[in-house]
Every structure is written in C-alpha cells, then in structure tokens.
Amino acid sequence: MSENALFRVEDLVASYGAVKALNGVSLSVAEGSICAVLGANGAGKTTLLRTVSGLKRADSGRIWLGDTDLTRCAPERLARLGVAHVPEGAGIIVELTVEENLRLGGLWRSDRAATLSSTYDLFPILRERRNQPASNLSGGERQMLAIGRALMCRPRILLLDEPSLGLAPMATRQLMDLIRQLCADTGLTVLLVEQNANSALSIADEGVVLNLGTIAVSDTADRLLSDDQMRHAYLGF
Ligand SMILES: Nc1ncnc2c1ncn2[C@@H]1O[C@H](COP(=O)(O)OP(=O)(O)OP(=O)(O)O)[C@@H](O)[C@H]1O
16 A cells, blocks of 8 residues: 555445445555556456445445545536546447537636647647547547647546557557556546556556455555466466
8 A cells, every 4th residue: 555645545346236236446646647457357346436436336335535535426526526536438428529629628617728739739639630520530640639638627636447458569568558648747646447457557656446346455556567477367477
C-alpha cells in the first residue's frame, strides 16, 4: 500500500446475484502514478472500475479519493469530484465530430475552452482532425479521443478499461507511451485495466493481479515483470 496514496479501495465487495465479482479487494494508488489491474477473463477487473465510477453498487467496503469517501456517490457527482472512466470500447459517438465528442466531456465546466486547447496540445492529431466525424479515426486515435474526452472534466483519477483492445502492437505501444507521458506531464493518477499485461506493466508503477474477485498479487511493476514464476502463473507470458 502506498503511504501517499491519492486513491484507496478498502475491502470492496460487489456482486451480481450470487456471483461475488469482487470479494474483499483492497488497493491504493499514489498520486501521479499508474496502477495496472491485471487478471484473466472474469477476474473482476471491469467490475472494479464500474464500482469505482458509480455504475455498479458496492455491497460493502470503501472507496476514497484523498479524504473524500466516494462509496455510493452517483456517477455525475463522481465526475465532479475528479473521477473519469473510459469504458472498454472507448464509448465515443462516431456520428459526431472529434471536437463535438470532446465538448461533451466538459459540458458542465465553465473553463472548457481552455481545457479543449490543452487537450489538443496533448493530442495534436485530434486538433488536426477536429472537424472530422469520429468514425474516420483509427482504433488508436479513437482511444486518444476517449481519453481526451475524459480529460475534459479535469479528473484527478482516470479509469481506463482495456484501452489496447483491438489495437495492433505498434498502436498499443504508442498509446501506452502516451498514457505514461500524460501522467508525467499532468500528475494524473491512472488505474489501467489490461489483458495485455506486458504492455501495461511496461508503463505502470505498480500492478495488482485479480483472481476470482480477490487480489492474488500486488507489487511494483518492475518486480512483477521480473518474477518468472508469477508471470507464468497469473499473466500467461
Ligand atoms: N452484468 C453481469 N451480470 C452477471 N454477472 C456478471 C455481469 N458482469 C460480470 N459478471 C460476472 O462477474 C465476474 C467478473 O466479471 P468482470 O467483467 O468484472 O471481469 P473482468 O476481469 O473484467 O473480465 P473480462 O476481461 O472478461 O472483461 C465474472 O464472473 C462475470 O461473469
């Protein structure tokens, strides 16, 4: 557990009927760092993100952002408190232009013109394509747009669900580097859910492996990458 954690989850339980998707999950993430959340299909990764962002109700346990208790806050309040969630598949609206998608992310902010400009500085390709429909973008660019849209509400923590899904290795590499750079430049804290454990750990500071709703392993990304036994047992590479 990080001593200077911005984000903490304590003994979180969430279920679908009789299935306990999260069964006592605790973790903490230091401000400005990336925590990779890994594990096999059905391990509970998406449920963890959905519970943090208020889309799924926790049965018990606590979620903290600094001193603020996020547990059971509604999604809109969570967005105002600084929690942004990019769901699997990015969730952008392909019929709208790049800029219209971005503007949707900051609708309630009075400073959205400035935020739009700084988002374009982070993703110059989006500025170039601002007037094009999002359907024209490649898979990697759509992920950038989804992340850019999440940044429009100036979050303190960004929840990313499988951003590399469907991307070619080169696009995955570029996206991961971009996420790393984003944290370094802005101090953003990231919870990064990935099937692609190798890519995620290559940019993460810490990693946790979920297994059937519980944390099986938690360590620094460097140690997770260099532990052959653990990699073979849990990460499949
Ligand atoms: N809407 C749902 N209704 C019922 N059970 C669900 C639902 N969503 C997830 N589950 C179950 O909860 C458990 C955790 O699923 P979850 O999607 O959180 O895992 P995951 O690690 O994100 O897996 P994947 O990588 O396949 O998305 C699984 O047993 C899954 O079948």
